[in-house]
Each structure stands twice: as structure tokens, then as C-alpha cells.
Amino acid sequence: MGKIILTEYNVTSKLLKNKNTIGLLSDLHGEYAKLEKYKDVLRDLGITTLLISGDIIESVVGSNYSREKILELLQEISKYTTIIYTIGNHDGIYEPGVPEEDLDRIYTENYAFWSRLRSTENVFIPELPEKGANATQIHLTDDIDVCTINMPMDYYWFKENPKEYVEYIKTLEMLQLSSEKFNILLAHSPKNILNGNSIDEYIKNLKKINMILTGHMHAGLIPYGLRNNSRVGITGPGKKLFPENCYGVVEDDGIVSINTGGATKVADGSFGSPIKAIPGMKQLLDIIYPPELEVINLTPGLDNTVNKVRELKL
Numbered sequence: 001m002g003k004i005i006l007t008e009y010n011v012t013s014k015l016l017k018n019k020n021t022i023g024l025l026s027d028l029h030g031e032y033a034k035l036e037k038y039k040d041v042l043r044d045l046g047i048t049t050l051l052i053s054g055d056i057i058e059s060v061v062g063s064n065y066s067r068e069k070i071l072e073l074l075q076e077i078s079k080y081t082t083i084i085y086t087i088g089n090h091d092g093i094y095e096p097g098v099p100e101e102d103l104d105r106i107y108t109e110n111y112a113f114w115s116r117l118r119s120t121e122n123v124f125i126p127e128l129p130e131k132g133a134n135a136t137q138i139h140l141t142d143d144i145d146v147c148t149i150n151m152p153m154d155y156y157w158f159k160e161n162p163k164e165y166v167e168y169i170k171t172l173e174m175l176q177l178s179s180e181k182f183n184i185l186l187a188h189s190p191k192n193i194l195n196g197n198s199i200d201e202y203i204k205n206l207k208k209i210n211m212i213l214t215g216h217m218h219a220g221l222i223p224y225g226l227r228n229n230s231r232v233g234i235t236g237p238g239k240k241l242f243p244e245n246c247y248g249v250v251e252d253d254g255i256v257s258i259n260t261g262g263a264t265k266v267a268d269g270s271f272g273s274p275i276k277a278i279p280g281m282k283q284l285l286d287i288i289y290p291p292e293l294e295v296i297n298l299t300p301g302l303d304n305t306v307n308k309v310r311e312l313k314l
Helices: 034-047 068-076 101-119 165-173 201-206 274-277 282-290
Strands: 005-013 020-026 049-052 082-085 134-139 143-150 182-187 211-215 248-252 255-259 293-298 304-313
Touching: 020 034, 020 165, 034 068, 034 293, 082 143, 134 165, 143 165, 165 201, 182 255, 255 304, 274 282
Parallel strands: 005 293, 020 049, 049 082, 143 182, 182 211, 211 255
Antiparallel strands: 005 304, 020 293, 134 143, 248 255
């Protein structure tokens, strides 16, 4: 398996009273061997807060992985790192149209997984919403809050009605965010949060979100060394060609947005499973697309700014 790509940023804000370092990862899609590698890196780097922007498990029928192993690893990580999670589309029911017994089984197994993980000390996971979206708020420190907006069990609830995206963002109104704290928004997808290099006007008008962290886009399948300031990918979720907002940083109106390329670029499903079934292909994909980790140093300063400190393979 390829090494982990670590990208480190410094983010400054006058709202921050003390320095705090957080990690961001996303889109494991059940590949627990990668989580095992993250576990060691997080410990060695001394990361005390880990934000996970969804899709840690895999709900595609026929996927072969161990929820139990993932649970054990996350519980191990939680002994030295606070874990805050937001729900991704693969964390609930991903495949509409499959046999009812398969959906019932996945639903039951997923709920059992989340219930056990939620009961773990030092782990913060929202309830899986049945319909629509929901929002949660975690008081991380005296000067930092983390809020999440969470996908419903059927990720494609909004596919037939794009206006639902507006309601998804507006769930933030449920939260009592303080303008005197540094507020981090943890969401699975940047869709309708970012529009190219602009942040959604609704979020900017709230004037209470200081940083946005997302995943979901799998870096648009662009290998790390070939990325550029356009942030456009080759393909993205839903097989969309040339999607926007696939990786990297956006600064807009004093808000910093960081999108991680995630752990797994080619997940199971109609596209991924046949590719990974080719002999040697999974090993090759792991070399071309190593798992990624963002490390973000939150530092007191006069302005809300972001600077890349370093990028390296661990």
C-alpha cells in the first residue's frame, strides 16, 4: 500500500485564544488497513482532535470488509484523539432499488455499528437522520465549536428536488453558534457549500462560520502530484465528468474551506468493484492514490487566513 500523503496548514484567527492542532480525513469506504495506518500516524503526530467527514464504512451490497475491525480501530484511536464525525452517503443506505432484504440487513448492521461507536468515550457522532438532514454542535474547547450537517439514510433524497440542498444548508439555523467563537463546519460534501472558488452566500451571511472541512469528492481521481489551482477533477461521485471543488483550499470572505482527497479514491459499486477485481489493480490504485490526511494548526492571529506549511509522504 502507498504511503500517507500529509498536507499541513496554518489557519489563524483573532477568535482563537490558544493553539490547537486537528486532523481531517474522509472516505475510508471500509478499507480498514488504511485506517490502521492512520492510527499510527495520528498517534505519532500527537493529533488530539480528529474530524472525519463521512463514508468511513461501505453500504454497497456485496462489499467485503469488517465493520468490527473498523470499530476496534476507531475505539483505539479515541483513547488519544477526540473523534468528531459527520454522516456520509455510504454511512447509511446507499443503493436504492436493491432487494428489500439487503436494505434491511445493511440498515440493521449500520445502526448497530453507529450505536456501538457512539457509546465510545471521546467519540461524537450524530444520530442518523431518517428524512431530511440534521445538524449538531460540539463544544470542542473554550474558543472552538464544531458543527456538522448530516446526510439522511437515503443520500439521494435531494436528487429529485435540488431545492432540498437549500434546506440542507439551512439546518445550520438549528444551532446556537456564537460569533465570539471559532466555528468549524464539518460536512461530507462541498456541493452547494462551495460554488467554484466562492462559498455559498447563505453561509457567508450567517457570519458565524470560520472554517469548512469536507471530503466526498475523492480528489476527482486526480493523482496528488497533478493537482492545480482549478480544483477540477476528472470524474466524481455519480460518475459526473470534470466536477468542481475536488480538493484543496478556498478562501472567501474571511472563511477558509479545505477539501481532503480522502483515504480511498475508487470505492466499491458499479464503477469501482469491477475495476478492483482485475488482478493487481487494487495494489496499483493504492500506489497511484495513497490515502491522504490534512493536519490543520489553528493559531491565534489578527486575520482569518490559511497558509500551506508542508506536504510530504509519511
